Amino acid sequence: MEHDREFDIVVWGATGFTGRLAAEKLAARVGSSGDLRWAIGGRNQAKLESVRSSLGIAAADIPIITGDSHDTASMDALAARTRVVCSTVGPYAMYGSELVGACARAGTHYCDLSGEAHWIREMMDAHQAGAAETGARIVHACGMDSIPSDVGVYFLQQRARQLHGKPCSRVRMRVIEMAGGFSGGTAASLLHGTEAGRKDLSIMRAMTEPYYLAPEGHRQGPDEPESMRSTKVEYDQDLQAWTKPFFMGPMNTKIVRRTNAVLGYPYGEDFRYDEARVVGDGVGGRIKAKAEALGYVGFLAAVGFPPTRRLLKKYVLPGSGEGPDQETRESGRWKIVLIGKMDDGTTVRALVGGEGDPATDSTSRMLVESALCLAQDAEKIPVGGGSWTPAAALGDLLLDRLTTYAGMSFELGPTLGSSARS
Ligand SMILES: NC(=O)c1ccc[n+]([C@@H]2O[C@H](COP(=O)([O-])OP(=O)(O)OC[C@H]3O[C@@H](n4cnc5c(N)ncnc54)[C@H](OP(=O)(O)O)[C@@H]3O)[C@@H](O)[C@H]2O)c1
Structure with missing residues (x-):
């Protein structure tokens, strides 16, 4: 053209x-x-x-x-x-x-x-x-959402093939650090998605279907449905820390699975992928992980309930054109680790990081x-x-x-x- x-x-x-x-x-x-x-x-x-x-x-x-x-x-x-x-x-x-x-x-x-x-x-x-x-x-x-996950898994699998001649059959993405703010459009997307999801249940169902973004005929696989409202906390043996659900996970995972499908399964047809956020070790880490997971679900409930949604919109969430100040934007940081495993137990890890406020x-x-x-x-x-x-x-x-x-x-x-x- x-x-x-x-x-x-x-x-x-x-x-x-x-x-x-x-x-x-x-x-x-x-x-x-x-x-x-x-x-x-x-x-x-x-x-x-x-x-x-x-x-x-x-x-x-x-x-x-x-x-x-x-x-x-x-x-x-x-x-x-x-x-x-x-x-x-x-x-x-x-x-x-x-x-x-x-x-x-x-x-x-x-x-x-x-x-x-x-x-x-x-x-x-x-x-x-x-x-x-x-x-x-x-x-x-x-x-x-979703370049760090999508390009991160692509990078990890490419290196796994170079080193071991095959991809990892399972990859876990864990967010280690994520500091910053978010802008009005992100808040508007959350509000709009929640509101639209209340009226049309297929929108909510879409987020739970792991292969929702894969092409037709490729919407089945080993990963299980995922929930935006999960409060599951788990101990990650590799990282020796408790994790909570990562709020971008339900979106990122769908993109990573679509990549695998549209490229003809370079990660394997049995490839499994999930995301979570690392919180901390010990009893304190577990309590914090649970409290934060419950807090996020509470926040989503407040977004979904018209009177609290109005208050959040008016007093808490940024409006269109608004977002974090320059200092927050420039001092922001993020880091994720991808832990890939092969069926024989071989583990390949990749660290992906970025400078600047992640969401802006x-x-x-x-x-x-x-x-x-x-x-x-x-x-x-x-x-x-x-x-x-x-x-x-x-x-x-x-x-x-x-x-x-x-x-x-x-x-x-x-x-x-x-x-x-x-
Ligand atoms: N994936 C991520 O990590 C990520 C991160 C940040 C943002 N986002 C997404 O990016 C989008 C933008 O976010 P933001 O915070 O930058 O939003 P924003 O500040 O509200 O900006 C929205 C833009 O859309 C324009 N607009 C609205 N209605 C329009 C229309 N009818 N015709 C033409 N232009 C119109 C606005 O123009 P006016 O200035 O004239 O109103 C403004 O330029 C959101 O969907 C958000 O979810 C995603």
């Missing part, structure tokens, strides 16, 4: 909290050097001009595109002007559908920060065939590298058009970019032989 398009990338939603950060990161990466033709877009010209001025001299000439996410004609016009759309206009289930359809029709590559499994599946069902035909690579979940700063860097990968590595991407995951579409190319430019690290930990404790 495409090189005749006016732009390489449009950051759609640049007036939002994460969109502005993405525009800042992109400006810092490429400026207006001419190597990459990019623009910012949204629905409000004056706000977009203010964002552009805040980007500094290097981005002073960046064009502005306006349109409305609900207007199909305006989304078609946007998709026709650019090779890649990088969208931060969410909740995606509220604002994202017309744009994905427009990109699929126009053969325009697309990436976003969606963690809304039900909507992602709706987009896959509606546009997989069209995108395959036009060559549009549609890549959802290019933020904290680090996320916007991941998204920008995904967009740059779609634009600059288009000829090297091994898959054609269709609905992909970050690891399935962008794999090694993205891994390289994340470590070089996004402050992320992927390291192999010590391998334990089959005689070691498993």
Whole structure:
């Protein structure tokens, strides 16, 4: 397609909290050097001009595109002007559908920060065939959910094959550290998902089905249903610590399983995967893990109950355009460990970490590298058009970019032989 398009990338939603950060990161990466033709877009010209001025001299000439996410004609016009759309206009289930359809029709590559499994599946069902035909690579979940998990497992399995000639049949992801805040769009997605889930039970069921995002005919496997409201705490023998459910787990795990399925099962057909958050050791660790798990379920109940939801919205949760301050964004950190096991007991570990607030700063860097990968590595991407995951579409190319430019690290930990404790 495409090189005749006016732009390489449009950051759609640049007036939002994460969109502005993405525009800042992109400006810092490429400026207006001419190597990459990019623009910012949204629905409000004056706000977009203010964002552009805040980007500094290097981005002073960046064009502005306006349109409305609900207007199909305006989304078609946007998709026709650019090779890649990088969208931060969410909740995606509220604002994202017309744009994905427009990109699929126009053969325009697309990436976003969606963690809304039900909507992602709706987009896959509606546009997989069209995108395959036009060559549009549609890549959802290019933020904290679910790049660290998805690309992390991809990295671990690749190294397992190199070292031992086969993948790990089971991988456990454990969050060791995660410090930071979250923005208004994330809060809105949670509120919208909960509200929509009360009206349509299939949305809630979607989160419990482990293979919900796998292609049709591949929605069975050894992993069990997972609950957003689980309070299960477990002792992790490898890490010598108690764990609690990780709130992004039900989404991340579905993306990792989709990667395995769409790539033809490089992790094996019996591959099992789960996620949890490490809390601490001893009785204190156990009590803390249980208390925090119950606290989170209580928070979800408050979000689901209209009177408390109204109070949370008014007094607690950030609104659209709001999020953590600069100090929180810059001092944030996150680290996860992936523990892979083979059937003979051999263990392969990988540590994946990132600098910056996970849900805003680090996320916007991941998204920008995904967009740059779609634009600059288009000829090297091994898959054609269709609905992909970050690891399935962008794999090694993205891994390289994340470590070089996004402050992320992927390291192999010590391998334990089959005689070691498993
Ligand atoms: N996966 C992750 O780890 C992760 C992390 C962070 C965020 N997210 C997701 O990213 C999304 C954005 O979050 P955020 O905090 O940046 O949200 P936000 O601050 O509320 O920004 C939303 C953006 O959407 C724009 N918008 C709303 N309605 C529109 C319409 N009809 N047409 C065009 N633009 C419209 C807003 O424009 P105005 O400024 O004109 O209102 C704004 O630019 C959310 O879905 C959130 O869940 C995911």
